[in-house]
Amino acid sequence: MPAPPTHPVDVLLLLxxxxxVLLALRDGTGYADGQWNLPSGKLExxxxxxxxxxxxxxxxIGLRLSPDxxxxxxxxxHRNSAGHARIGLVFAVPHDPGRHGLPFNAEPHKCAKIEWFPTALLPSNTYPYTTACVQAFSEGRPFALDGW
Incomplete structure (x- = not known):
């Protein structure tokens, strides 16, 4: 009998x-290096x-956010090209420099740079998972499948 599915849970920030939208160019991690990604990570x-x-x-990105x-x-x-699936919870926050601070690359060992891009014109080297998250947000869709 096959093992039950395991779907890691990711959190993604759509600032x-x-x-x-703010994106980060991954570098030196071995995962999606050279591709733009939302600030994100797995639940601990x-x-x-x-x-x-x-x-x-x-x-x-050095920001101070509050839960409210x-x-x-x-x-x-999302399912990647190797067939591994995960669930991404995409949280949107309008940037308020006075409250949050200015974003900066706080992990230069994992990220080459951060940059703002129009939500309707993401770079061609945006990681597909990020593209799916931004598209779902832009279209007001509360749920999206990607890679299935």
């Missing part, structure tokens, strides 16, 4: 500024999704 043991996205925002401003914008069930 917006008008019609733009005994960590809730809200705490995780706040932690990831601080670790990756996070809005679940979409859930994406």
């Amino acid at each position: 917006t500024d008008a019609d733009q 043991p005994d960590e809730d999704a809200i705490s995780a996205v706040i932690r990831e925002a601080r670790e990756e 401003e996070l809005r679940l914008a979409a859930t994406v069930h």
